[in-house]
Amino acid sequence: MAEEMVVHGLEWTTKELFVYPNEFIYWSIQIVMYPYMTGLVAGAFVLSSLYHVFGQQDLKELARFSLVFSLALLPVAALPLLLHLQQPLRAANPLLTPHFTSAIAAFGIVFSTYGMIVISEIWFVYRRFIVEQATALTGQTGVATTMKRALYRTLTLGAYDLSETALTKDKKAVKLLAGIGIPVACFLHGYAGFIFGSVKANALWMSPLMPVIFIMSAVVSGIALCMLTYIVIMKWHQFRQRSSHADAATAIGGAELEVINKAARYLLGFLVAAISLELLDLIFRGYTAMKSWDILRSVMYGKDFVNIFVLQYGLGNLVPFFLLLLPRRTIGKTVVALLLVLYGVFMMRWNVVIGGQAFSLSFAGYMHYHLPIIPHNLETYREGLLGALTVAVMPFILFWGINRILPSLRYR
Amino acid sequence: MASTRRKFLQGSLAGIVTAVIPLSAFRFLSPDQARAAVGEADTRWVFLVDTHKCVGCGLCVAACKRENEIPYEVPVTRTWVERYVVTKDGATHIDSPLGGRDGFVSERVAGQEIDPASISKAFFVPKLCNQCENPACVQVCPVGATYQTRDGVVLVDRSWCIGCGYCIMACPYGVRFFHPVHKVAEKCNFCYHRISQGLTTACVQACPFGARRIGNLKDQDDPVTQTIMTTRVAVLKDEYGTKPQVFYIGLDNEVR
Numbered sequence: 001m002a003e004e005m006v007v008h009g010l011e012w013t014t015k016e017l018f019v020y021p022n023e024f025i026y027w028s029i030q031i032v033m034y035p036y037m038t039g040l041v042a043g044a045f046v047l048s049s050l051y052h053v054f055g056q057q058d059l060k061e062l063a064r065f066s067l068v069f070s071l072a073l074l075p076v077a078a079l080p081l082l083l084h085l086q087q088p089l090r091a092a093n094p095l096l097t098p099h100f101t102s103a104i105a106a107f108g109i110v111f112s113t114y115g116m117i118v119i120s121e122i123w124f125v126y127r128r129f130i131v132e133q134a135t136a137l138t139g140q141t142g143v144a145t146t147m148k149r150a151l152y153r154t155l156t157l158g159a160y161d162l163s164e165t166a167l168t169k170d171k172k173a174v175k176l177l178a179g180i181g182i183p184v185a186c187f188l189h190g191y192a193g194f195i196f197g198s199v200k201a202n203a204l205w206m207s208p209l210m211p212v213i214f215i216m217s218a219v220v221s222g223i224a225l226c227m228l229t230y231i232v233i234m235k236w237h238q239f240r241q242r243s244s245h246a247d248a249a250t251a252i253g254g255a256e257l258e259v260i261n262k263a264a265r266y267l268l269g270f271l272v273a274a275i276s277l278e279l280l281d282l283i284f285r286g287y288t289a290m291k292s293w294d295i296l297r298s299v300m301y302g303k304d305f306v307n308i309f310v311l312q313y314g315l316g317n318l319v320p321f322f323l324l325l326l327p328r329r330t331i332g333k334t335v336v337a338l339l340l341v342l343y344g345v346f347m348m349r350w351n352v353v354i355g356g357q358a359f360s361l362s363f364a365g366y367m368h369y370h371l372p373i374i375p376h377n378l379e380t381y382r383e384g385l386l387g388a389l390t391v392a393v394m395p396f397i398l399f400w401g402i403n404r405i406l407p408s409l410r411y412r
Numbered sequence: 413m414a415s416t417r418r419k420f421l422q423g424s425l426a427g428i429v430t431a432v433i434p435l436s437a438f439r440f441l442s443p444d445q446a447r448a449a450v451g452e453a454d455t456r457w458v459f460l461v462d463t464h465k466c467v468g469c470g471l472c473v474a475a476c477k478r479e480n481e482i483p484y485e486v487p488v489t490r491t492w493v494e495r496y497v498v499t500k501d502g503a504t505h506i507d508s509p510l511g512g513r514d515g516f517v518s519e520r521v522a523g524q525e526i527d528p529a530s531i532s533k534a535f536f537v538p539k540l541c542n543q544c545e546n547p548a549c550v551q552v553c554p555v556g557a558t559y560q561t562r563d564g565v566v567l568v569d570r571s572w573c574i575g576c577g578y579c580i581m582a583c584p585y586g587v588r589f590f591h592p593v594h595k596v597a598e599k600c601n602f603c604y605h606r607i608s609q610g611l612t613t614a615c616v617q618a619c620p621f622g623a624r625r626i627g628n629l630k631d632q633d634d635p636v637t638q639t640i641m642t643t644r645v646a647v648l649k650d651e652y653g654t655k656p657q658v659f660y661i662g663l664d665n666e667v668r
């Protein structure tokens with residue numbers, strides 16, 4: 001046969017003891033990236049809603065930014081799925097013939113509903129800015145300006161009214177959308193948890209707690225990424241200011257620090273919730289000790305011990321927990337803590353997805369995953385380190401683009 | 413200008429309504445309703461494996477690979493044979509090199525030398541898709557590419573499968589894999605192209621010892637049905653609630 005012949009999974013799976021012949025690690029790195037990215041989307045959105053819905057004034061500055069950031073993350077949440085499909089050209093089939101008993105059939109629907117909410121909320125938040133831009137650019141000449149004007153004009157959707165009443169209505173709409181958005185964001189992500197939690201064949205995944213655990217860790221990672229990006233952008237701006245006029249501010253100002261402190265408190269709250277749920281799940285499994293516990297225990301306390309207890313819980317949860325909690329926290333320490341939190345959530349996804357395939361359905365053997373580093377064909381690119389990195393850098397590129405049109409951070 | 417916005421909103425609302433109305437023209441049928449609409453089938457394909465008769469020659473695996481065009485040299489296979497060797501110390505040694513395609517010619521089990529005197533029992537277990545009555549794989553397929561026929565066989569539509577692998581994850585028996593050439597979900601389908609033409613499956617035909625048989629559970633006179641009705645048979649992993657339809661004679665607790 002002329003076509004390329006690849007046994008999917010053979011490349012990166014090694015087997016130990018008795019594993020059924022057709023078993024391989026079929027869900028690899030992109031399926032780790034998928035819940036990780038949706039988690040970031042959902043988390044960023046929830047962070048912005050804390051201000052819009054619950055009026056947490058202290059988060060005002062961060063709210064606008066994280067809203068735009070969640071838009072940048074949104075398309076990237078679907079990308080890993082696309083890279084994972086064996087038949088990516090058929091990606092639209094679930095929308096054409098959705099088979100609703102499947103947990104992933106509604107992904108497109110939930111995803112686009114959520115996308116619509118985010119986009120409309122952003123529109124209402126920025127409407128005033130858009131109209132101002134469109135008006136300010138009127139009458140100016142030049143190709144770039146004309147194009148810019150046309151863009152902003154289109155974005156107004158014909159609504160130029162900036163009267164007091166209209167703006168109040170905008171605010172109301174934002175609040176409403178943010179309010180609807182929270183459950184939808186949680187659904188979008190809890191749903192990712194359900195995709196795993198409902199697989200009855202997989203002893204590690206099957207748990208009704210899975211969706212809730214996913215939501216909690218999603219919010220944790222979303223807040224962490226927003227805070228981190230915020231700090232980096234603020235620092236960068238200061239750096240630029242300092243090089244242009246030497247007498248300008250030297251450190252991150254009191255206001256920014258305040259924002260970061262407040263956000264850190266929310267982060268800690270969600271982190272505690274996430275860890276408690278995960279521990280509950282673990283204890284319950286050990287206590288009930290069903291048939292699968294023997295093999296699960298040997299994976300969790302044996303083969304994956306470092307991944308789960310040292311890297312995920314220790315380095316990814318405990319260390320940042322104390323870094324954020326202890327007094328005399330500096331920006332430097334906060335950054336380290338945030339990076340560790342993001343790493344911890346990533347390891348949690350890894351341990352669920354890859355860890356769930358670390359043992360055979362026969363309960364009599366193990367599988368080991370070897371992430372392809374240097375790709376030598378399409379498959380090892382898509383489902384290898386480079387594919388994952390492609391997914392990881394995409395939101396920042398998108399954010400940079402969106403931010404040029406809708407600036408989301410005010411520099412002082 | 414406020415009216416412009418109102419008009420815009422009204423316009424989009426009208427657009428959404430017109431888009432939604434045609435959707436209501438569709439009706440969702442429950443599986444029971446659908447079955448009632450097409451009527452009950454008079455066939456329910458089932459499989460019967462007599463593990464006492466299997467000698468682990470692997471002819472069924474080789475025949476299946478040829479019949480169903482699964483590349484011969486790759487480890488994935490629609491059906492396979494497992495070897496179980498239980499030693500007197502209570503340990504169980506299991507293997508299935510290349511799915512048992514070339515038979516179990518080596519006395520080493522899973523690469524391990526086992527003293528024949530230490531063996532308490534040993535046997536072979538052929539495996540294939542259980543064509544479950546309540547198939548987990550069908551439930552999770554997001555596009556309906558995996559479906560159950562009226563006569564109980566679960567099939568995959570190669571032209572519609574998106575290759576998400578959810579069905580592979582959902583099957584508790586590990587019978588599914590991606591076809592190395594077609595890049596879609598693949599599994600045993602009881603040689604549906606043969607049985608629906610009155611032939612028997614490739615593996616049943618290849619087995620020189622009659623360890624494998626296929627039959628119609630709805631036909632009381634079918635010898636396979638009669639055996640299932642009158643002998644003690646068991647199925648694999650019934651705790652998953654999938655209601656598997658491959659019955660085994662001589663199944664052991666050690667069988668995974």
Ligand code: SF4
Pocket residue numbers: 540541542543544547548549550566582583584585586587588599654
């Ligand atoms: S054995 Fe697996 S693939 Fe076959 S019908 Fe049952 S669940 Fe589906």
Ligand code: SF4
Pocket residue numbers: 552553554555556557558568572573574575576577578579580596597
């Ligand atoms: S791999 Fe194909 S048959 Fe299996 S669940 Fe996905 S779309 Fe359905």
